[in-house]
Amino acid sequence: MGDMTDQSAARRTDARFMAEALALGDSRLGFTGPNPSVGCLIVRDDGDGPRVVGAAATAPGGRPHAETQALSLAGPLARGATAYVTLEPCSHHGRTPPCAEALIAAGVARVVIALVDPDSRVSGRGIAMLEAAGIAVETGVEREAAAQALEAYLFRKHHGRPFVTLKLAVSADGMIGRLGDGQVAITGPDARTFVHQLRARSDAILVGIRTAIADNPALTVRLPGLEERSPLRIVLDARLELPVTSVLARTARQVPTLVIGGETAAGEAQEPAPRQRALEELGVEVLGCDPRRLDLLLPALATRGVSSLLVEGGARTATAFLEAGLVDRILLLTAPTHVGAGGIEAPIVRDTIPAGFTHRDSTWLGPDRLDRYDLERTL
Incomplete structure (x- = not known):
């Protein structure tokens, strides 16, 4: 019974922080093209309850991405923390290095993702990079809300x-x-x-x-x-x-x-x-x-x-x-x-x-x- 209660509490915590990340991304909707408006939270728990140590949305014009901004705000507190991201972190080299690499380099312990990115350059590769580095990955948290928030990007x-x-x-x-x-x-x-x-x-x-x-x-x-x-x-x-x-x-x-x-x-x-x-x-x-x-x-x-x-x-x-x-x-x-x-x-x-x-x-x-x-x- 105790394990089930703990799991239920963990799911509620994940849903709460993902909802906050979605609200962040929503605040930049229509302002980040050609990239989707993504929200990211870096959350740390040192035994006294989870707290946000870094939060960001995709910057105007699409760069920097949400993950790199949130990691920069968190600094060394990102090590061992959980990252909540509304869309799978990118895995390809564009004008900036992949966000999956940035999460790995920062030493996060866990990444919670709402949606897998349908972009053919990503589409599961970001998740694979994170898992290969020993990071625990969970997908599908608040999936429906994220699909609604990123409706136009997914449609395109x-x-x-x-x-x-x-x-x-x-x-x-x-x-x-x-x-x-x-x-x-x-x-x-x-x-x-x-x-x-x-x-x-x-x-x-x-x-x-x-x-x-x-x-x-x-x-x-x-x-x-x-x-x-x-x-x-x-x-x-x-x-x-x-x-x-x-x-x-x-x-x-x-x-x-x-x-x-x-x-x-x-x-x-x-x-x-x-x-x-x-x-x-x-x-x-x-x-x-x-x-x-x-x-x-x-x-x-x-x-x-x-x-x-x-x-x-x-x-x-x-x-x-x-x-x-x-x-x-x-x-x-x-x-x-x-x-x-x-x-x-x-x-x-x-x-x-x-x-x-x-x-x-x-x-x-x-x-x-x-x-x-x-x-x-x-x-």
């Missing part, structure tokens, strides 16, 4: 493209805006705060050129303290019509901006080169490919380390992604406001969600309703 590794979330704000009369009026406030402040939080957790955000011209959006995170979390901004723009006076173009040196289009995409002799040069002089990157070929674009984004893609507008772009079967989650914000005459009809509303999507939950954000629908798909 399994499917070779980003996890796509389509976000739509729809009025009570089924509109997403009004022709010729630029940006129209559909939802209230609580919903807008949610959208900025969503942007801060995404690797990239995408709109079509019609939305970019009509709304002249910034597509940035404008919450206090999170401004630096603005994701890569992408515009589907076959003829390179994005104005050099647009907010997106004028701020491209502050927030990365990628335009998909050009002569190759349009297939027309309209001399796009001067427009391309003008955009590039402002810091906009132009990728000359057909923006209609989403099946080619998304894998190309994946090779850049984009794991999560937020599609925000407009109706044509949303429809294109839906018809191509390239939407994995729909976030539908329905507001009590009415747009009325001249409204732009939403491509979907709650009653017209495409087949294959399952309603997961509903949340109220002030007067606005948020419904989440997930495509049924096995990773």
Whole structure:
């Protein structure tokens, strides 16, 4: 009975510290591309109960990794300690030495891992390195929570493209805006705060050129303290019509901006080169490919380390992604406001969600309703 009680207590301790490591990783979600946002704790027990002596998440831009930062904070206290890591430590030499080697060199006695890394360069090799060095390894602790936290990264590794979330704000009369009026406030402040939080957790955000011209959006995170979390901004723009006076173009040196289009995409002799040069002089990157070929674009984004893609507008772009079967989650914000005459009809509303999507939950954000629908798909 005593052994069973001890084992149960040990499992609870592992689950508690892994939950803390997951929270650390979650705090950097969308900010660590091309690498996943991993959390790591170094926990030591000298007989007076376990205590955290080092804690870190993957640094902005993906390096340094969580493990090396946590080990540095722990210093000599890492020897004989337990490391809790949300994703299998890397085993390959990239720009930095493998994290598995760092854990071995630090002398940790045990490593607890939530998920095995599906990256072909790792995928069990990190675990094998640790075990070969005599370190006790346990995997699968808080596996489901970790799979949810690292959902987009795992999806990219399994499917070779980003996890796509389509976000739509729809009025009570089924509109997403009004022709010729630029940006129209559909939802209230609580919903807008949610959208900025969503942007801060995404690797990239995408709109079509019609939305970019009509709304002249910034597509940035404008919450206090999170401004630096603005994701890569992408515009589907076959003829390179994005104005050099647009907010997106004028701020491209502050927030990365990628335009998909050009002569190759349009297939027309309209001399796009001067427009391309003008955009590039402002810091906009132009990728000359057909923006209609989403099946080619998304894998190309994946090779850049984009794991999560937020599609925000407009109706044509949303429809294109839906018809191509390239939407994995729909976030539908329905507001009590009415747009009325001249409204732009939403491509979907709650009653017209495409087949294959399952309603997961509903949340109220002030007067606005948020419904989440997930495509049924096995990773």
